[in-house]
Amino acid sequence: MSIGVQSPEINEHFNKLFSSILIEQQKFDHIKGPDEDKKEMLAAKLKEYEQLKGRGFFYPFMASGRGHGPFVELLDGSIKYDLINAIGVNLLGHSHPIYIKANLEAATSDTMMTGNLLSYQEPYELTKVLLDAVKGSRLKHFWFSCSGSFSNDTALKILWQKKAPNYRLIAFKKSFAGRSIAMQDVTYNQSYREGMPMSIQVDHVPHFDYKDPENSLKNTISALNELIQKNGNTYCAITLELIQGEAGFIYGTKEYYEGVFKWAREHGLYVWVDEVQSFARTRQMFAFQMFGLDEYVDVVTIGKVLQGAGTFYTEELNPKPGLIAGTFNGSVASMNAGKATVRYLKEGNFYGDNGRMAELETKFKAEFKKLSEGSCKGKIPYYGGVGTMLSFEVGDATPDTTNKFMKKLFENGVITFSAGKEPTRVRFLLPTAILDEHIKEIFSIIEKTIQEVI
Numbered sequence: 001m002s003i004g005v006q007s008p009e010i011n012e013h014f015n016k017l018f019s020s021i022l023i024e025q026q027k028f029d030h031i032k033g034p035d036e037d038k039k040e041m042l043a044a045k046l047k048e049y050e051q052l053k054g055r056g057f058f059y060p061f062m063a064s065g066r067g068h069g070p071f072v073e074l075l076d077g078s079i080k081y082d083l084i085n086a087i088g089v090n091l092l093g094h095s096h097p098i099y100i101k102a103n104l105e106a107a108t109s110d111t112m113m114t115g116n117l118l119s120y121q122e123p124y125e126l127t128k129v130l131l132d133a134v135k136g137s138r139l140k141h142f143w144f145s146c147s148g149s150f151s152n153d154t155a156l157k158i159l160w161q162k163k164a165p166n167y168r169l170i171a172f173k174k175s176f177a178g179r180s181i182a183m184q185d186v187t188y189n190q191s192y193r194e195g196m197p198m199s200i201q202v203d204h205v206p207h208f209d210y211k212d213p214e215n216s217l218k219n220t221i222s223a224l225n226e227l228i229q230k231n232g233n234t235y236c237a238i239t240l241e242l243i244q245g246e247a248g249f250i251y252g253t254k255e256y257y258e259g260v261f262k263w264a265r266e267h268g269l270y271v272w273v274d275e276v277q278s279f280a281r282t283r284q285m286f287a288f289q290m291f292g293l294d295e296y297v298d299v300v301t302i303g304k305v306l307q308g309a310g311t312f313y314t315e316e317l318n319p320k321p322g323l324i325a326g327t328f329n330g331s332v333a334s335m336n337a338g339k340a341t342v343r344y345l346k347e348g349n350f351y352g353d354n355g356r357m358a359e360l361e362t363k364f365k366a367e368f369k370k371l372s373e374g375s376c377k378g379k380i381p382y383y384g385g386v387g388t389m390l391s392f393e394v395g396d397a398t399p400d401t402t403n404k405f406m407k408k409l410f411e412n413g414v415i416t417f418s419a420g421k422e423p424t425r426v427r428f429l430l431p432t433a434i435l436d437e438h439i440k441e442i443f444s445i446i447e448k449t450i451q452e453v454i
Contacts, residue, residue: 149178
């Protein structure tokens with residue numbers, strides 16, 4: 001520890017406490033059914049919370065704070081595989097040593113949250129690590145936000161100021177950008193903004209079509225040209241997720257993205273890439289690096305795995321004082337965890353064709369192939385994805401069928417979530433802590449659940 005109070009006594013207790021916590025958490029390393037005497041407690045707490053919150057939950061899930069690797073314990077004593085980890089936040093797995101250490105280090109500090117105006121060392125250190133990770137691009141600055149939506153709001157404000165009065169934005173069909181007032185308009189799903197007024201001008205064009213890859217670029221460029229013909233020089237930027245998370249992990253090719261970005265350059269539009277969900281989860285730390293698009297990106301937003309969120313931007317887009325601010329950078333613990341996580345991933349064997357992300361992708365796809373061609377033939381019409389972002393379809397891939405399957409899968413011990421509407425897919429955001437024996441058990445449960453439901 002180099003920040004906060006230190007003494008031989010503190011360091012001794014720190015090391016003992018770290019070891020004791022890890023030893024206890026490591027006991028939660030297998031699937032387990034609920035304890036009979038705790039079932040009612042979980043149901044009662046969820047019912048009360050639903051009343052307090054004003055809405056229910058998709059799963060009967062409330063965590064106990066105990067778990068390890070891919071496993072999480074619920075209040076009823078059951079232990080399940082967590083393959084969605086808060087929609088991608090917990091990449092390293094439950095009670096990873098980095099997370100335990102980050103929390104303990106934070107306890108030696110004099111505050112819980114760090115701020116934008118009077119800075120602490122933690123955001124300074126994390127910013128250096130993050131900018132070093134994008135040194136092959138033109139990105140030179142990073143600004144913290146407290147959520148992925150707010151990091152996208154920051155990106156939009158920076159672009160607006162630079163391109164004023166050209167405020168229109170081009171986004172993509174099936175995109176998801178967040179739930180802030182501005183980002184709900186960038187998000188394509190109209191049901192997410194029911195009853196809301198349109199607050200910004202956004203036009204959506206087709207994304208890469210995996211069913212018609214040869215014509216995808218032509219179709220997108222055609223739609224882009226129509227917008228320019230209709231609205232003229234009124235746009236500030238083009239924004240997209242290279243891997244569309246909420247759509248079911250739809251992504252294109254390097255040639256497709258290069259074609260789109262070159263079009264943007266020719267028409268004086270900036271390129272804003274949303275990596276709130278894809279950051280750290282693909283075959284490179286950033287999806288734009290995996291596709292070799294470093295030279296094109298002007299703004300990149302990240303979140304989730306970072307245990308915080310923020311916005312990268314070039315020197316050209318450095319905004320005027322006062323445009324972006326805010327009370328918080330994030331908690332001391334999240335800054336500690338973010339810095340250690342990025343360093344750990346960069347220095348370890350996680351990226352590249354032989355890295356951990358590619359290994360998990362390959363192993364999961366091989367198991368899906370086995371099921372789809374064997375005992376579940378005709379019941380898994382699609383599987384795919386990249387890195388630890390994987391999805392598959394079951395049965396007719398309708399919302400009703402998929403939700404029924406996922407709830408049964410939850411009962412059987414595997415937690416996942418859905419993505420997309422037509423079709424609706426089962427979505428995995430895998431933790432890196434999954435071992436081969438876990439994969440074998442997970443697919444045994446998937447096979448059993450498909451046979452029960454489909």
